Amino acid sequence: MKNNHKTVMCHEVCTGCSCCLLSCPVWNRTRDRSLTAQGRNKALQGGATVEDISNAIDSCLLCGACEPNCPEGNDIVGLTIEQRRLLNMARKGHPSWYPRSATNPAKGVSVPYKGLTLLAGNGLKIDKNLREAVLKHLGKESILASDDGSDILRSIEAGLQVNKSRIDDFIYPLNSAGSLVLAEGGLRRHLKEWLPDKKIVGLGEALLSIDSIRRSLGPDDLYIIECRVYHSDYARLVRFYDRVRMDTGAQFNLDLQRIAIPTGTTSIQAYEDIEAAGCIEQLKWILYGRKVGRIIVETTADIEAFRRVTDIPVVHVALLA
Numbered sequence: 001m002k003n004n005h006k007t008v009m010c011h012e013v014c015t016g017c018s019c020c021l022l023s024c025p026v027w028n029r030t031r032d033r034s035l036t037a038q039g040r041n042k043a044l045q046g047g048a049t050v051e052d053i054s055n056a057i058d059s060c061l062l063c064g065a066c067e068p069n070c071p072e073g074n075d076i077v078g079l080t081i082e083q084r085r086l087l088n089m090a091r092k093g094h095p096s097w098y099p100r101s102a103t104n105p106a107k108g109v110s111v112p113y114k115g116l117t118l119l120a121g122n123g124l125k126i127d128k129n130l131r132e133a134v135l136k137h138l139g140k141e142s143i144l145a146s147d148d149g150s151d152i153l154r155s156i157e158a159g160l161q162v163n164k165s166r167i168d169d170f171i172y173p174l175n176s177a178g179s180l181v182l183a184e185g186g187l188r189r190h191l192k193e194w195l196p197d198k199k200i201v202g203l204g205e206a207l208l209s210i211d212s213i214r215r216s217l218g219p220d221d222l223y224i225i226e227c228r229v230y231h232s233d234y235a236r237l238v239r240f241y242d243r244v245r246m247d248t249g250a251q252f253n254l255d256l257q258r259i260a261i262p263t264g265t266t267s268i269q270a271y272e273d274i275e276a277a278g279c280i281e282q283l284k285w286i287l288y289g290r291k292v293g294r295i296i297v298e299t300t301a302d303i304e305a306f307r308r309v310t311d312i313p314v315v316h317v318a319l320l321a
Contacts, residue, residue: 009075009082014041020066020076023259026059028285029278035059037066037076040083050087057083058095061269061277062157062186063262064231068238077189077232084159097272098158103151103166110169112176115141118203119148121183123300130300133318134203137210138181145173153187157268171195181206183299185229186266192232202229204298205237207317208244216320219249220293223317224286224302227253227260250296253286261286265301274305283309296320 020037021027033039035056043053050057060080067076088094116138118124124131125148135142149170155162171194174180179199182188191200204226207213217223223244230237238258245252253261262282264270269277283306295306295314306314 009078011041011044011079013072013074014038014045015072016042017071019069019071022069022257023065023255023261025061025063025065025262025264025278025282029281030059037074037080040080049090050083051090053083054087054091057087061262061264061267063227063264063267065227065259065262067231068234068259069257081157081159084157085161086159088159094158095269097269097277099151099154099160099268103155103162105166110147110173112173113143113145114176115143115178116181117143117145117174117177117179118181119145119183119187121148121299122150124183125150127300130316130318134183134207137207137213137318137321142181145177147173148184149187150184153184153190154268154271156190157186167194174198182229184266185226185232185299188229189232202226202233202237202298204229204317205240207298208240210321212321213317214244214248217244217248217250217296219251221248221250222253222287222290222292222295222312223250224253224263224295224297224306225260226266226298226302227262228266230260251290251292263302263305265305266299270301274301274308279305280309287312 016038018038024036027036040053040056062077062080064077118135118138120131135144147170152162152167152170174195179201181201181203183203185202188200225241241252255261264277264279264282265274267277270279287310292312295312296317297303297314298317303314303316
C-alpha cells in the first residue's frame with residue numbers, strides 16, 4: 001500500500017524493495033544499482049552526501065516511470081530535483097547538458113488567455129505545420145500560449161533557482177484559461193502545484209479524445225505515450241490508455257505493470273545528445289520483438305529519434321486524421 005495514499009518526498013522511506021528498477025531506463029542501460037533511485041536513497045540513508053552521489057543524481061532522466069511502482073508513494077522526481085538543487089549549491093561546475101542560459105527575464109503581466117490553451121513546447125514551436133494541425137484538431141476556440149514555460153521547466157529540472165517574478169509572469173495569464181493542453185509533459189507536476197484547480201491534460205490525451213484520430217489507430221500501430229505526463233497522472237491515465245488500447249487494438253510502449261517505457265528524448269540530457277542520454281538503446285528496447293507497420297508518437301522529439309533506429313514510418317498523432 002502506498003503510505004496511506006499520501007505522496008512523500010524523502011529518501012528515508014525507501015525500503016530497498018527494488019520495484020523502482022523495473023522501469024528505470026538508467027538501470028536498463030547500465031545495470032548499475034548505484035545510479036538508480038534505490039541506490040541514491042540507500043546511499044543517503046548510509047550517510048552519503050549529495051556530492052558523493054553526484055553521478056547518480058545527474059544520471060536520472062526524470063521520466064517518472066519509477067513513481068507508480070514505489071510502494072511507499074515516494075515523489076522520486078521531486079526528490080531528485082531537490083537533490084540537484086542541493087548539489088548545485090555544493091559544486092563549482094555543472095554538466096554540459098544543463099541549460100546554457102538562465103530563464104527568460106520577467107516582462108510584466110501578460111494578457112489573460114481564454115478558452116482551451118495549448119502550451120506548445122520547443123518541438124511544436126519549431127514545426128509550424130504540426131502546430132497548426134494540433135490547434136485545428138483542438139478546435140476553433142483553442143489558442144496558443146505565447147509563453148509555454150519551457151525555460152522554467154528546464155531550469156527546475158536542473159535544480160536551478162527560478163525567479164518568482166518569472167513564474168508569476170508565466171502563471172498569471174493561465175489563471176483565466178479553460179483547460180490547459182501540454183506538449184511538454186514534465187510541466188504538469190509543477191502546474192498542478194501552481195494551479196491546483198485547473199484541468200491539465202497532455203497533448204496525447206487531448207488528441208486521442210477526438211473520434212477521428214482514435215479511429216485512425218489499428219493493430220499494426222505502435223503508439224508511444226509521452227511518459228512524463230502519463231506517470232504524473234498515472235492512476236487516471238492508465239485507465240484512459242487502456243480503453244484506447246482495447247478500442248483500437250494498437251500496441252503501446254507499456255510494460256506488464258502498465259508503466260510507460262520511457263524513450264528519454266524529452267529529458268534535459270537528451271537535448272544535448274540523445275545517444276549519450278541512452279535514448280537509442282531505449283528505443284531499440286521498445287521495438288525489440290515487435291511487428292508493427294507504423295509508429296505513432298505524442299512528442300516531436302521521438303520522431304527523429306525513432307527514425308535513427310528503424311525504417312518503420314513514424315507519424316505524430318496530430319497527423320493521423
